[in-house]
Amino acid sequence: LKKPNIVILGAGYAGMITASRLTKQLGHNEANITLVNKHDYHYQTTWLHEPAAGTLSPERTRMPINSVLDLNKIKFVKDSVVEIKREEKRVVLENGELEFDYLVVGLGAEAETFGVPGVHEHAFSKWTVNGAREVKEHIEYMFAKYNNTPEPQDELLTFIVAGAGFTGIEFIGELSERLPQLCAHYDVPKDKVKMYVIEAAPSALPGFDPELVEYAMNLLESRGVEFKINCPIKEVTESGVTLASGDEIKAGTVVWATGVRGSSVIEKSGFENMRGRIKVDLDLRAPGHENIFVIGDCALMINEEINRPYPPTAQIAMQMAEVCANNIKALMKGDSLKQFKPDIKGTVASLGGKEAIGVVGTRKLFGTSANFMKKMIDNRYLFLLGGPALVLKRGKNPM
Template sequence: MSFVIGGAGCRGVEIVAELADRIPQLCRKYDVDPSLVHVYNVEAAPTALPGFDSEMVDYAMDVLQKKGVEFKTGLAITECKPDGVYLTTGERIKAATVVWTGGVRGNRLIEAAGFETVRGRVKVDEYLHAPGHENVFVIGDSSLIFDAEGHPYPPTAQMAIQQRIICAQNIVASIRGKELKNFIFSNKGTVVSLGKGEGIALAPGKRYKGWRAVQLKKLIAIRYLFTIGGIMLALRKGRFL
C-alpha cells in the first residue's frame, strides 16, 4: 500500500507533505494499519528541493521524514509499470499510485503546430514572441526563458503571472503599432508547504521556516486571489484560512 512521488522539487515535496498529513486520518477512517502504508519521494538529483540551501533542505526533509516520508535521492525512475516503478539501481518499489512531478513539458499542441521547441517548450525572444513569428506570443509552461548565466528559469506560477502582464501589453502595442516591452523576470522568492503548520520560504535576502513560512504562503494565496477577483474573493478565501 505505497505511494511513489517522482521528483522532489517544490511540487513533489508539497504532494508528499499533504499525503503524509492525510494518511493517519484515512487509516483511522478505513481501519487500515498505518505501518502498511508507505510514501516514497524519488529524486534523480543528489538532494531534494534544488535551489534551496542545505540548511533549508535538511530542515524540510527532517520534517517530512518524521511524518513517515522516505526519500530516495540520487536515483532516477527508469520505468513505470502497473505494479510499481523501477529505479536505476534495479530496485522495484511496488505501488499502485505513482505521481510524476519530475519535469515539465509544454503542451504537445505547440510541437504539432510546427514551432521550434525544446522538450515541448518554445525559446521565446525578449518580447515573448515565438521565433520567426511576430504575431505569436508564448507564455507559461510552454515558454522557455534563460537567465543571465544561461540557465532556464523554472516554469513557475510567478513566471506565468508576470508574463501575462507583458504579453497583454505587447498584444495591444502590436495592434496599435507601438513599441513593445521587454520581459524581465523578477524573482519574488519561493514558498514550499511541508504540511500543516510547516513550511520553508526564500524571499530576496530573507529565509523563513515553520509557522512564519506558512503565514507567508497564505498571504501569497490571498494576494493572488485579490488580483483576479478583487476584495470579495480574497475575503472569501480568508474565512477558511
Template sequence: MQTLSDPDSRLSTARVLILGAGFAGLATAIRLGKERAKAQVTLVSRRNYHLFTPLLYQAATGLVDPDHIAQMVRPAARKYGFTLFEGEVSNVDIDAKTVQTSFGDLAYDYLVLAIGSETNDFGIRGVSEHAISLKTLPDAERIHSKIIDSLERALVISDQAKRKRLLAFVIIGGGATGVELAGSVRDFVKFLLNDYPGLAEDQFSVVLIELMQNLLPGLSRYLSEQTYRILSKRGIQIRLNSRVMEATDGGVLLSGGELIETGNIFWTAGTKSPKLVDNLDLEKERGRIKVDQFLRVREHPEIFAIGDLASISDLKTGEKVPWTAQSAVQEGDWVGIALSRVLSGRKIEPFVYQDKGYMLSLGRQVGVAEFRHFKTSGFFGWLLWRIIHIALITTTRSRLGVIFDWTFAYFYKRNAAHTEH
C-alpha cells in the same frame, strides 16, 4: 534599448486570439481589458475554468474541495470584455493566421499561445499505465480515490505483505509538486487511519523518489535542505539519486534492481510541451517555443508564446525563466500591456522577469519560504504560505470555499468519502 512597435498599426480593432485560460492566457485577457486595448479579444480554452494548480495536491488529499480550485472564467470575461469559447484547439495555421478548434476556425491578427504543458513520463515503461500524474482536476480526483480505495482494500485483506503494499504510497519526482504531495499524502493517510480500526500506523509508508542528489533541484539550498529535514522528520522515506526504470502493478523498479513494492504510484517528475506545440513549425529550445525579449516568436512578430510552453531568457541573469505560475502571470500581464500599447501606437520595453521567491507547504503546520534575503520554515512558513495563497486566488467563490475547507479540515476532518470508482 530595443523597443517593439506594431508591425501592422493600420489595424483599428485588432483581433487578439488567446489560446489557453491558464495563468498566462487569463492574465493577458484581463490585462487587455484593464488597459481598454483597441482589440477584439477572444480566449479559447479546453475548460471554462482556470485551474489553481498550487492547491491541486490538496484536492488530491481531501484538504480542499476540487470545485473550489476551479475558478470560473466567465465572470472575468464579462467584467473585462473578452469573449470566452470552451473548446479544443487542434492546430494553428501560421501562414493563414487561423486556428482550428473543435467548434470551427478562428482568424487572428495577433495570437497568444498559452496552452501550458503536459505530463512527461520520459518514455519510462509502465508509467502511463500504473502511475497517476498530478496535472489536472481529474488527476487529483483519481489520486484521492486511489488513496481511499487502497485503505478500504487493506482493511479487508489478511495477507500482511499485500496489506503493506496497499499502504505504501510512492511519489516519483522530488520537485515542488512532489514534496508538497508527499507531505500531504502522509498527513491524509495518518488522519484516515483513525477511522480504520485494524490498520496500524506502522503499516503505512510514504516514499519520495528523486533522480537528482537533492530535493527541489533548481531551487535554493536552504529550501532543499529544510524540505529534506521536515519531510524526513515526518517519516517520509526520501530516496535521492534514484532512477526509476519501470512502474508495474507490483511497484517501482529502480536502476539498481531494487523493487519498491506498492499499489500506489503518483508521478510528479516532469512536464513537456503539448503535441500541438511540437507540431508547429517554430524554433524550439528544450522542446519549448523560443521567444525574443518581447515574448514574440522569431519571424512571426504577431505571435506571442508565454507560460509553460515558452523558453524565455531572464534579461537580468541570462538564465531561463522557470516554468511556474508566478512567471506565467507576469508574462501574461506583460503581453496584455505590450499589446495594448502597440495597438495604440506606443512603444514598449523588453520583458523583465521578477523573481518573487518560493514557498512550500509540507504538511500540517509546517512549511518553508524564501523571498530574497528573508527565509523562514516551520509553522511561520506554513502560515505565510496559506495567507499568500488565499490572496493569490482570484475569485471570491474559490477564496471563500478554500478558507472554509481549510478551517473545516483543521478543526474537524478532511474529505475521505469514496465517491469515485
C-alpha cells in the same frame, strides 16, 4: 475598419491575467477578444497537491470563468486546441476553427517522463482538477481495499512519489499530514503504510537553500517519508517501479512529479521548441512571428545570470501576462514593446498542515511563518485576478 481578433489559448495563470488586463485596457470597439479553454472553469494549478492528497475540496481550487471575466467584453469558447496554423493565422479546435490577428499561447504544461516507460499507463501524472480527483479517490480506495483482501497485500499501502522537486514535495507533505486521519478512518495500522520520494538528481528540491531542504526532509521523515535520492527510476509497472539499480519497489500508487514540458500543441504546430517550450524573444513573441505571443509554461526564457532557463512557475506566468497584454495593445497602437524581465519575489513550498519552507526576498522562512506567507501568496493571485472581492470569496485563511 475591421476590429482585430485577439485569441487567447488557455485559461490558466497566463491566459486569465492576459484576458483580464486586455478587457480592461481595450475599449469594446477596439478588438474582438476570444478566450479558449478546455473547461468552462479556471483552476489554480499551484493548489492542486491539496485536493490530490485529499486535504482540500477540488471545488476550492476552481472557479467558473464567467464568475471572474466579464463575458460582455470577451468571448469565451469551451473547446480543446488541436493545432495552431501559424502562417494561416488560424487555430484548429476540436469542434471548430478561429482566425486571429494576435495570438496568445498560454496552454501550460504536460508531464515530462524523460522517456521512462509506463508513466502514462501506470502512474498518476495529470496535475489538473480531474487528475487530482482521481489520485485522491485512488488513495482512499487503496486504504479501503486493504482490509478486504484475503491475504494481506502491504503494497496497497505503499505510495511512491517520483520526483523530489516542488510538486512532489508539496504533495507528499499533504499526504503525510493526512495519513493519521486516513489510518484511523480505514482501521489501518500506521506502520503498514510506506511513503517513498524517489529522485534521480543528487538532492531534493534542487536550487533551494540547503538549510531549508534539510528542514523539509527532516520534517517529512519524521512523518514516515523515506527519501531515495540519486536513484533514477527505470520503469513504472503495474505493480510499482523498477529502479536503475534493478531493484523493484512494489506499490499500489505511483504519483509522477518529475517536472514538465510545454503543451504538445506547440510541437504539433511546428514551432521550434525545446521540450515543448518556445524560446521567446524578450518581448514574449515567438521568434519570427510578429503576432504570436507565448507565455507561461509554454515559454522558455534564459536567466542570463546562471545561463539556465527560468523554472516554469505561476509567478513568472502572471508577470509575463501583464507584459503580454501591454505589448498587444502597443502593437495595435504602433507603440514600442516592453521587454520582459522576471522579478522573482521569492519561493515558498508547503509541507502540509501548518508547515512550509521558503525564501522571500533574502529572508529564509520556516514552519508557520512560511505557511502564513504561502497562503498570502495564494491570496495575492486571487487579488490580482479579481480584486479584494475574489479574495474574500475564495481566499485562504492565513492563520
